[in-house]
Amino acid sequence: MIGIMGAMQEEIAHLVEALADHQEETSGKRIYHTGTLYGVSVVVVFSRWGKVAAASTVTHLLLRYQVQEIIFTGVAGAVNPELQIGDVVVGEKLFQHDMDARPLMDRYEIPLLKRNFFESNHRLKTLAFDASQRFLEEIVAEIKPEEIIRFNITEPKVVFGNIASGDRFIAIESDISEMLTSLPDLACVEMEGAAVAQVCYEHNLPFVIIRTISDVVGVHTDTDVMAFIQSVASHYSNGIIRNLFKNKQI
Numbered sequence: 385m386i387g388i389m390g391a392m393q394e395e396i397a398h399l400v401e402a403l404a405d406h407q408e409e410t411s412g413k414r415i416y417h418t419g420t421l422y423g424v425s426v427v428v429v430f431s432r433w434g435k436v437a438a439a440s441t442v443t444h445l446l447l448r449y450q451v452q453e454i455i456f457t458g459v460a461g462a463v464n465p466e467l468q469i470g471d472v473v474v475g476e477k478l479f480q481h482d483m484d485a486r487p488l489m490d491r492y493e494i495p496l497l498k499r500n501f502f503e504s505n506h507r508l509k510t511l512a513f514d515a516s517q518r519f520l521e522e523i524v525a526e527i528k529p530e531e532i533i534r535f536n537i538t539e540p541k542v543v544f545g546n547i548a549s550g551d552r553f554i555a556i557e558s559d560i561s562e563m564l565t566s567l568p569d570l571a572c573v574e575m576e577g578a579a580v581a582q583v584c585y586e587h588n589l590p591f592v593i594i595r596t597i598s599d600v601v602g603v604h605t606d607t608d609v610m611a612f613i614q615s616v617a618s619h620y621s622n623g624i625i626r627n628l629f630k631n632k633q634i
Contacts, residue, residue, distance in 0.1 A: 387451035388421075388428045389441060390621060391458025391576055394613050398622035399428050412444060422629040427451065434551050435480070435579035442583045453508065454591040455628070456580050457621040459598035459613055460547065460572035463560050467597050469612070470537035472516040472620070473545040473571045474509050475593035477501040478578040481563055482550035491566060494582060501546075502581035505590035509544065512592045515627035516542040519620065526619045535612055545571025547593060549578035557602035572597060596620045 390396035396417075400406070403419035403426075410416070417428040427449045431441040445451045460473065467473070479501045484491050492500040520540045524532070546569050554560060554573045564570060577593040584591040596617045598609050
């Protein structure tokens with residue numbers, strides 16, 4: 385069984401709708417949806433926001449459902465100026481940007497693990513990249529043209545990139561400038577991925593983090609992020625995972 389986690393209810397909605405043999409179980413204030421998704425046995429869950437919530441959710445997936453792989457899907461804010469709204473980042477290195485135990489250890493180092501970051505599984509991230517690319521090539525069939533125009537999604541692309549997670553919403557340019565000084569190859573920021581990565585690392589569980597860019601940090605636009613999540617990002621999650629499962633290599 386594969387565990388699929390979403391950072392927002394809207395991002396798992398289409399996945400839940402597509403489940404065959406759908407069953408639900410409530411635990412820890414979360415609803416776990418089990419069934420068959422495009423021919424693959426899965427459990428789908430809204431993780432809730434933040435590192436603790438995400439870590440709690442993936443731990444439950446491990447213990448209760450004994451999942452063999454984890455896919456995390458959700459939106460993120462871009463910090464790389466080459467990224468635009470509608471692009472996809474497949475996580476390579478996952479950092480916890482709010483982990484700082486200096487002078488006891490290096491910045492970003494996770495206590496006892498002696499690691500500054502965790503890496504997505506090579507096979508899963510390669511498959512996720514290909515699935516994302518296929519989805520973006522078919523995007524006009526998935527998302528209404530008026531929504532593509534509304535959010536100025538032009539020539540969307542998928543990239544491998546480093547992701548930083550933390551329990552703080554990053555929206556100020558000075559915060560990003562300071563973060564990029566120590567993490568110059570950072571692609572985007574969010575609030576869950578690196579916590580999921582740590583739990584998976586500790587349990588030797590393959591994982592991949594897939595993030596859709598919903599905004600560009602520090603760039604003041606009139607983008608309605610919640611509207612983007614509801615009308616665009618929700619289709620990204622479903623479309624990418626559908627392509628991921630098509631060849632049954634997952």
